[in-house]
Amino acid sequence: MTDTPDLEQNPIIAKIRDWRPEAIAELIAFRGELTIVIYREHIRPLCEFLRADSFLAFTYLSDVTAVDRYPIEPRFELNYHLLSMSRRDRVRLRARVPGDDPVVESVVSVWPTANWHEREIFDLMGIRFDGHPNLHRMLLPDDWEGHPLRKDYPVEGFR
Amino acid sequence: MTTIQTAVGPEKTMVLNMGPQHPSTHGVLRVLLELDGENIIKADVDIGYLHTGIEKTAEALTYSQAITITDRMDYLAPLSNNLAYCLAVEKLLGLEVPKRAQYIRVLLTELTRIGSHLVWLGTHAIDLGAMSVFLYCFREREELLKIFELVSGQRMMTSYFRIGGLSVEPPVGWTDHVEKIVRTFPSRFDEYEELLTKNRIWMGRTQGVGILKAEDAIALGVSGPSLRGSGVDYDVRKYFPYSSYDEFDFKVQVRTEGDCFARYMCRVGEMRESLNIVKQALTKIPPEGPIKADAPGIVPPQREKMKTEMEALIYHFKIFTEGFAPPPGEVYQRIESPRGELGCFIASDGSPKPYRMRMRTPSFVNLQALQKMVEGHLVADAIASIGTLDIVLGEIDR
Numbered sequence: 001m002t003d004t005p006d007l008e009q010n011p012i013i014a015k016i017r018d019w020r021p022e023a024i025a026e027l028i029a030f031r032g033e034l035t036i037v038i039y040r041e042h043i044r045p046l047c048e049f050l051r052a053d054s055f056l057a058f059t060y061l062s063d064v065t066a067v068d069r070y071p072i073e074p075r076f077e078l079n080y081h082l083l084s085m086s087r088r089d090r091v092r093l094r095a096r097v098p099g100d101d102p103v104v105e106s107v108v109s110v111w112p113t114a115n116w117h118e119r120e121i122f123d124l125m126g127i128r129f130d131g132h133p134n135l136h137r138m139l140l141p142d143d144w145e146g147h148p149l150r151k152d153y154p155v156e157g158f159r
Numbered sequence: 160m161t162t163i164q165t166a167v168g169p170e171k172t173m174v175l176n177m178g179p180q181h182p183s184t185h186g187v188l189r190v191l192l193e194l195d196g197e198n199i200i201k202a203d204v205d206i207g208y209l210h211t212g213i214e215k216t217a218e219a220l221t222y223s224q225a226i227t228i229t230d231r232m233d234y235l236a237p238l239s240n241n242l243a244y245c246l247a248v249e250k251l252l253g254l255e256v257p258k259r260a261q262y263i264r265v266l267l268t269e270l271t272r273i274g275s276h277l278v279w280l281g282t283h284a285i286d287l288g289a290m291s292v293f294l295y296c297f298r299e300r301e302e303l304l305k306i307f308e309l310v311s312g313q314r315m316m317t318s319y320f321r322i323g324g325l326s327v328e329p330p331v332g333w334t335d336h337v338e339k340i341v342r343t344f345p346s347r348f349d350e351y352e353e354l355l356t357k358n359r360i361w362m363g364r365t366q367g368v369g370i371l372k373a374e375d376a377i378a379l380g381v382s383g384p385s386l387r388g389s390g391v392d393y394d395v396r397k398y399f400p401y402s403s404y405d406e407f408d409f410k411v412q413v414r415t416e417g418d419c420f421a422r423y424m425c426r427v428g429e430m431r432e433s434l435n436i437v438k439q440a441l442t443k444i445p446p447e448g449p450i451k452a453d454a455p456g457i458v459p460p461q462r463e464k465m466k467t468e469m470e471a472l473i474y475h476f477k478i479f480t481e482g483f484a485p486p487p488g489e490v491y492q493r494i495e496s497p498r499g500e501l502g503c504f505i506a507s508d509g510s511p512k513p514y515r516m517r518m519r520t521p522s523f524v525n526l527q528a529l530q531k532m533v534e535g536h537l538v539a540d541a542i543a544s545i546g547t548l549d550i551v552l553g554e555i556d557r
Contacts, residue, residue: 030488030489030490031250031251031253031488031490033489033490033491035489059377059378060377060380060393061380062380062491062493062500062502062519063491063502063504063517063519065504065515065517065519067489067506067514067515068515077506079489079491079504081491081502081504081519085377085391085393085398088398088399090399092489092491111378111380112378112379112380112527113378113379113380113381113524113527115527116523116524116526116527117524124214137207138206138207139206139207139210139556139557140207140210141207148212148215149214149215149515153215155215155216155218155219
């Protein structure tokens with residue numbers, strides 16, 4: 001897909017630059033995959049923009065997932081894997097979220113499929129999603145302590 | 160979650176708890192249904208009964224060791240899971256797999272697809288009252304499992320695909336067994352269709368039931384045959400070809416009705432197309448050639464070399480004690496599993512263990528569509544809708 005020299009010609013990046021140039025924090029090209037790191041306050045508006053744009057048409061959200069970079073701050077990375085069926089293109093959006101205030105605006109209003117993904121991240125990673133219609137634990141019991149996928153949670157669990 | 164937030168109120172409706180031990184939920188799925196008579200007003204899905212923390216466990220294993228736990232997510236299609244994971248790690252490493260291994264991978268994953276669809280067809284038919292199809296489907300699946308046992312030594316938890324290729328050279332004459340399947344299966348599929356496709360009861364139970372519109376399906380992230388039954392031709396094998404799928408000639412099965420019958424027709428058509436791909440793969444696979452990439456330090460050396468070459472011995476020791484370290488970075492590899500888009504996201508920090516391994520499992524996402532499919536319909540149709548989504552709870556809960 002995209003190599004580093006072509007980044008500036010990439011239509012996705014150009015469109016985002018036109019829309020809100022201050023949203024982009026960093027561009028990463030690795031193994032043919034493009035990652036656009038954005039500031040977390042722009043995540044929902046940007047997703048809305050990318051889905052609604054008639055040329056880009058990122059109508060399909062493949063996946064939302066989180067990585068814990070503990071003890072580095074901001075410790076959480078949220079990865080959104082977007083897919084455009086009409087252009088057969090994909091892109092990864094990434095937002096960094098600090099550990100002392102792990103809140104991001106929910107994208108359920110943009111893609112309903114994010115509902116369970118965000119619930120799972122809340123369950124296993126402990127990131128809260130503002131505006132989520134039903135933010136409860138997904139896989140673990142309601143009275144479970146801690147968030148197992150965090151790096152400071154031992155593999156064998158708390159005993 | 161123990162209760163449901165009722166939409167109407169307890170004086171007018173009844174809450175019915177379906178599962179987690181209900182046979183038609185294909186595992187341990189719990190659905191809470193708010194009923195007005197026999198009509199479903201609201202459905203709430205409760206999952207997590209099979210959660211084993213596979214993603215967390217992977218962080219404590221080396222890249223090669225983690226293959227074994229990918230088998231255990233979608234236990235009906237272990238080879239598809241192996242493939243998604245191996246392709247992701249190979250992408251991370253920038254490793255090119257020999258063509259012969261790629262073709263064998265394609266052949267085996269397509270056989271897996273047939274096997275998985277057979278289980279789906281049998282259990283779905285049994286849910287809707289067609290008992291005999293189940294027995295036929297499992298008879299055929301047995302032949303597929305024999306092939307997996309032949310090549311990998313395991314019927315189900317195969318772990319046959321390894322990073323850089325395959326684990327061992329398939330035994331001499333294994334293709335004869337595959338050829339037999341290619342020869343005999345089309346008539347077996349005709350048999351199922353004779354039992355079901357024009358069967359009035361089957362048509363009555365599936366046509367116009369559990370309708371999922373294309374725009375809803377896309378918004379809900381549905382993929383695989385469940386999406387193609389709604390008229391969207393998204394198939395990862397065509398959109399983003401992997402493992403030499405672009406060299407194969409096959410049609411993507413699409414139906415526009417979006418009901419249970421459309422999804423049934425898609426899957427039956429897919430089984431025939433898979434056989435077609437298997438047939439092509441048989442002609443493409445060269446009789447001899449490497450099955451592992453030439454990547455010392457990543458792919459374990461051959462046994463003979465270890466006895467004659469010092470380097471091979473050192474690499475062998477290092478691979479199995481500390482593993483290998485891919486460069487830091489993140490990759491997302493999607494493949495078309497029998498259930499839909501199976502994505503493997505791996506974040507590496509440059510150590511021999513995956514820093515974060517995430518599986519985007521199609522069943523998990525597809526199950527979200529259940530609410531849309533059943534609300535406003537009858538309880539009996541909910542059984543058909545759950546069956547038609549082809550969920551595997553092992554991969555939903557991970």
